[in-house]
Amino acid sequence: PLQPAQDFKRAHDDDAGPNTGGMGAYSPLPWAPADVVDDVTARVLQPMIDAMAARGTPFVGLLYAGLAMTSRGIRVVEFNARFGDPETQVVLARLQSGLGGLMMAAATGHLETHPAPVWSSDAAVTVVIAAQGYPESPRTGDVIGGLGDAAASAGVDILHAGTRVQDDGSIAASGGRVLSVAAVGDTLHQARERAYTAVDLIILEGSPHRRDIALVAATQEYHPSSARRHGVTGNVEECRCERAKRARRALCVPGHAGYLGTRIKDHRGAAAVDRGDAGSGRSRTRHPRRDHR
Numbered sequence: 001p002l003q004p005a006q007d008f009k010r011a012h013d014d015d016a017g018p019n020t021g022g023m024g025a026y027s028p029l030p031w032a033p034a035d036v037v038d039d040v041t042a043r044v045l046q047p048m049i050d051a052m053a054a055r056g057t058p059f060v061g062l063l064y065a066g067l068a069m070t071s072r073g074i075r076v077v078e079f080n081a082r083f084g085d086p087e088t089q090v091v092l093a094r095l096q097s098g099l100g101g102l103m104m105a106a107a108t109g110h111l112e113t114h115p116a117p118v119w120s121s122d123a124a125v126t127v128v129i130a131a132q133g134y135p136e137s138p139r140t141g142d143v144i145g146g147l148g149d150a151a152a153s154a155g156v157d158i159l160h161a162g163t164r165v166q167d168d169g170s171i172a173a174s175g176g177r178v179l180s181v182a183a184v185g186d187t188l189h190q191a192r193e194r195a196y197t198a199v200d201l202i203i204l205e206g207s208p209h210r211r212d213i214a215l216v217a218a219t220q221e222y223h224p225s226s227a228r229r230h231g232v233t234g235n236v237e238e239c240r241c242e243r244a245k246r247a248r249r250a251l252c253v254p255g256h257a258g259y260l261g262t263r264i265k266d267h268r269g270a271a272a273v274d275r276g277d278a279g280s281g282r283s284r285t286r287h288p289r290r291d292h293r
Contacts, residue, residue: 001037001045003094003119004029005087006217011135013212020135021177024213026125026188027090031217032069040067044076060106089159089182090124125191125214126182127199131162131173132206138162138176145203147171153198155191156183173204188218 005027011017033039044065052059064084066077092099097118105114131138144163151158159182162175181198185191192214199209 001041002117003027003091004032004036005090006214007084007087008210008213011208011210013210018135020130022084022086022128023130023210024125024127025086025090026123026191026214026217027087027094028123029217030188036069040065040074043074048079060109062106085161086126086128086180089126089180093124093126093157093182093184094120094122096120120184122184122186123188123191124182124184125188125195125218126159126180127195127209127213128177129179129181129199129202129204129207129209130177131175131204132208134176134208138173139206140172140174142173142205142207143170144173144178146201150181150198150201153183153194153201155185155194156181156198158182158198158202173207178204178207188214192218 005025006029007022007025008015009019009022011020011023029036044067045063048063048065049059059081061081062083064080064082066080066084068075068077095117097115101114102111102117105111131140132142133139140162143166147158150156159180160171160178161180162173162178163171164174166172179202181195181202183191183194183198185194195213196211
């Protein structure tokens with residue numbers, strides 16, 4: 001399976017404001033049980049795959065499960081047959097063995113014989129920068145500055161979502177979630193520092209972004225008993241490789257065709273997961289990502 005991630009659905013810090021498509025995410029999850037992926041695979045994902053096969057409709061592709069981790073155990077919020085945004089950005093940032101081979105193996109029915117994915121011990125954090133007025137009425141057309149300096153930051157990738165190149169060569173906001181700043185580091189603390197250092201170099205007038213992505217986990221203040229208070233949920237996806245019968249192996253990756261993955265998200269925002277927009281707020285460095293849906 002692929003690795004789990006937690007995302008943040010509310011628009012503002014401390015899980016305040018309207019639901020969005022996701023304002024940030026991080027991986028790994030230091031507060032989660034060590035066997036969370038195995039547990040979700042056995043109790044949620046494999047039974048779903050087996051049920052589809054038994055009905056004569058075997059699943060080939062990426063099965064994404066959104067889960068809520070509650071005091072009564074894991075609860076399923078949703079399933080999707082795609083990668084999730086922004087969770088995928090932190091999960092794939094930690095994948096060392098490459099995604100293409102896994103997807104090809106799933107598509108051609110050879111996943112069971114494909115080498116298992118290899119994961120980095122690094123941590124990854126991504127922060128979404130949105131357009132002014134997001135999610136209610138995002139403003140488009142504002143020119144984005146500082147992208148070169150942000151992209152040059154150590155361990156940082158700038159992922160474009162709602163952007164466009166204008167006639168004069170400048171890059172402007174063209175959607176609700178404009179950019180994602182994704183960073184890796186030896187620890188969540190380092191990855192988070194790198195992400196926000198880059199975020200603060202980006203200039204987008206009136207753009208909102210959250211300042212608390214991975215904050216609790218990075219400061220080791222997060223523990224399972226506080227999961228509900230912080231809106232934690234889990235998302236697990238599974239990669240089905242066999243077309244005509246059950247596949248026995250799955251990939252954990254957030255939200256796209258061909259894998260089994262785990263994502264954590266705000267259970268209060270579950271109803272808005274498919275909306276693809278997220279958050280509002282104000283800050284000169286924000287970049288909301290494009291909803292890949």
